[in-house]
Amino acid sequence: MRAIYRVLAYLLALEVVVQAAAIAWALFGLSTWIENGGVLDKAGMESDSLVFDGVAGFMIHGLNGQMIVPVVGLLLFVVSFFARFPGAVAWAGAAFGTVIVQVALGIFSHSVPALGLLHGAVALVLLVVALVAARKASAPVAAPADTSTGAHAAQV
Numbered sequence: 001m002r003a004i005y006r007v008l009a010y011l012l013a014l015e016v017v018v019q020a021a022a023i024a025w026a027l028f029g030l031s032t033w034i035e036n037g038g039v040l041d042k043a044g045m046e047s048d049s050l051v052f053d054g055v056a057g058f059m060i061h062g063l064n065g066q067m068i069v070p071v072v073g074l075l076l077f078v079v080s081f082f083a084r085f086p087g088a089v090a091w092a093g094a095a096f097g098t099v100i101v102q103v104a105l106g107i108f109s110h111s112v113p114a115l116g117l118l119h120g121a122v123a124l125v126l127l128v129v130a131l132v133a134a135r136k137a138s139a140p141v142a143a144p145a146d147t148s149t150g151a152h153a154a155q156v
Helices: 002-035 042-046 055-083 088-108 115-138
Strands: none
Touching: 002 055, 002 088, 002 115, 055 088, 088 115
């Protein structure tokens, strides 16, 4: 289970990178499209006819952030109860809690744009928490103590 925990934690960190790349692609594509004469208004935002290089980045960011990232975070948290190493549940819980905050910030940022600042910053927190969780799962397991002689068991 430690290996699954480690893979899920690294996958969660990778998802943060995918999220950053997708939204950067979308915004740079949109700004280039506008610089070349494209016009963005409410009607354009609500239509399916808006086409520019990077428009898929918005869809990837939204779908990934509201579905895939939360599922990976939840799986990591569930697996943490079976991973059996110090800090497994705490780090997975911190990651999953951060995912919940991140999703909420992403949703509410559409109404309160200043929350987008926190959304970006919390993404970095999630990246670090996921990487620490993965590294904790990679740490060597301490050999159990031999209680019959008082000496530590030999390590192989």
